[in-house]
Amino acid sequence: MTDQSTVTAQPTKRWSVMIPAHNCADYLAETLPEVVSQLGARPDAEIVVVDDGSTDDPESVVRALGHEQVRYSPNPSRLGAIGTFNRCLELADGELVHILHGDDLVLPGFYEAMEAALADTPALGAMCRTQYIDGDSSPHGTSRRYRHGTGVWPQALESFAVSNRVRAPSIVVRSGAYAEFGGFRTDLPHAADWEAWTRLAANGPIVFVDEVLAAYRRHAASDTAARVKTGDNIRERVTAIKLISQYIPADRRASTIRRALVYSSVYATRTSAQLARRGSWPAARTQAREAVRCLMQIPGGLRSMPSENGADASPVNGKTVDGAAGSPLHRAGDHDSMPSERGAGAA
Secondary structure: OOOOOOOOOOOOEEEEEEEEEOOOHHHHHHHHHHHHHHHOOOOOEEEEEEEOOOOOOHHHHHHHHOOOOEEEEEOOOOOHHHHHHHHHHHHOOEEEEEEOOOOOEEOOOHHHHHHHHHOOOOOOEEEEEEEEEOOOOOEEEEOOEEOOOOEEOOOHHHHHHHOOOOOHHHEEEEHHHHHHHOOOOOOOOOOHHHHHHHHHHHHOOEEEEEEEEEEEEOOOOOOHHHHHHHOHHHHHHHHHHHHHHHHOOHHHHHHHHHHHHHHHHHHHHHHHHHHHHOOOHHHHHHHHHHHHHHHHOOOOOOOOOOOOOOOOEEOOOOOOOOOOOOOHHHOOOOOOOOHHHOHHHOO
């Protein structure tokens, strides 16, 4: 692994809500109050804003809130998104760790539901469904439901390996899991979270909570557009797939890689079509080229065309919304939660 930090070996608190922030002070003023309303009365909880070189004074938001359990911790130097994620793990002193971007939100009941989901179970983490919101906090659909419903996700490893099913604000991980299996790889600047969630799923159970309890903000402006133009969005997906494949048992590895590459090709094709409709022909051609390259890398050739949603996916009243169906210019990787591509909320 590459530069993976871990949490405190012996946590003294139950909850650590770690909030990486970079130039999102206005959103932070919306994010913090709901966290405080749920955990502010608990002495076994800490809420830490980890600032990665912001110029909009997020410390003033913390001061204005004036709550003793919320503290401000600036990075000693600019670390970037993944470096800040790992510093969050270094600072965390709780048994349950929630990394919540400074521009994302928790909805009422999040922490109670996550704590209940992890009670009396060896699961390494728990995740819920997510509300998508825009820069104005207007809702734009929710993440999908799954046929297995609430409980231990029976095929989490294969599902995660095909594409990132986890939005960052929706998952809580035990500090012991980070300590044992590592944090976030700094050599995957746009896919470190995807690799980390898959690594966790390879080492223990993940619980799914079939409730919409977190909000994930999509920004129209980010560095995603530049990466789409160059094709880096798809190429890094392929790099991540190759790394993630090591976690899949040998008898299922080839089929899982095949599904992941087909999924990436479908995503690139959809991105190409959207760009073409907007008249962005050079970028559209680039995405189309990367779609073909994905298929060319399938082990043994393109023998099958699995469902892009995976075997365990089930839409909600025909209205499931994920990144594959949404605008690819908002995120670089279909429904992937890639932290460093978040625009205003990125560290």
